[in-house]
Amino acid sequence: MRINPDKCVACGNCTYVCPMEAIYIDPVIKRATIKRDECVECYACYNGLSQEHLNPTFVRAIRKTFAALRIRFEPEPDVCPTAAFEPDELTWPRVVRRAFSDPRVPHESTGVEGRGTEEVKTNDVSGRVQVGEVGFTIEFGRPGVGVRFREIQVMCSALAKAGVAFEKKNPVTSLMTDVPTGTLREDILNEKVMSAIVEIKVPVERTEEVVRLVWDVEKKLNTIVALGVGTRCDPDGEERVVAPILERLGYKLERAKTNIGLGRAVPASQPAASRETINA
């Protein structure tokens, strides 16, 4: 993403809407400027700000006049008055930033659509997590912090050493050059993204071990980690196995995503349409 300096009027609206705080008003050129290395190409500025198409010279003159009169210029906070944002043509490896940060684009760079996979959201159809199994989503970077792949690498290596299985249809897994060791591509390690999710599945007996491993590794990381733990309920709809383990580890379980089991697979003979998965 870039900001066209000929259009920008330095109103400052965009400096607040950037989730990575990567936009600032450059005091020398007096224009909004993007710190390119901090920008994760999430397009929140381009897609989220409403756009006007005002004449920049006119707007600057108005702003100068108001400033001289000490009148506060207070535009709507979610508007770019001159439509100054212009998307860049992204190339590898920078394109990975957008794939992991802009929720509206499929993972063109990785070949996997969506930031993660369907995990337990479609478990009633996919049967991905069975009774006696636990699916972990280990998410890095959110909210509002971001993460570089070299930090994700640390966690992946530790998980691989523990012998866990990475979910195959996951964008992070698809960027591994060696899945058994959890090794990510060298050329993406410095790329920063809004968030990325590592997905693994283990037998329920290993739940505590994995949580403790994550605790140990996350201390070494300079970002936020959000853990999600998915499991199957019993035929009565109760879950009496994993919750007690998590509570024993000190977690107070407040929120969950509950799959209510209404999904149904269609017969395999019918070809499936292509679709985009954007996680919810």
Place this chain on the structure above:
Amino acid sequence: MTNTLHRFGNAESFSDDYVVFAIASKGKNDKDALPKLRRFLQIAAEYKPVNLGEGRHGGALRPSRDMSPVSHWKRDMTPDFQAVIDGLDHPTTCAAVFDNRVAAEDFVKRIKEEDLGLSVNISTSIDGAEQCCHHACIPRHSVGYSLGFEGKTEKLPNTQVMMLSTMCGHGMVSHQLARKMIDWVKEGRRTPDQAVTYMSRFCSCGVFNPARAKRILQESIDGK
């Protein structure tokens, strides 16, 4: 991203936050999913949601690509649910957000009766989802627990900012915008309703809960 799972707050703070979403599974039941997803949204609209959304085009309040300067003084803050339904052109995750348990329960019961064959999930407090299932006589199939945020938590802002910004799990509502809106509401520069619409427009899949956001902003004025 586990978009609705990691909302910040305790169970009590989700008493006005029920996200019900439908999703097809790739290669398993996504054939002909589009009309079913549209039907899901149409039914949801009957139960007075506070937001509707889908992953490709967003929620019921969207930014404008060609805004008129005069619209600053008369911006439409009414959610357009029909636009979400009409705009759905691709099988993706569709979500309905409710601000009360009764509406969510009734909607879930109706969706069960409709038998669309899509996977349906409820994202809220654990008790809230259990009550919805109980009301519809549905045993839960699977559950995905949120264990919250760990690691370098000193990088995170205060509770109210977090409660607002994490309502867009894709991270499109920045901490700074949430903080600015709290400040503007406290200073009387904008009403809570106005502040909520600004934030809603950044949510790219329509799961932002404007009712909960308004309550949080109101509580910030009241010093809670």
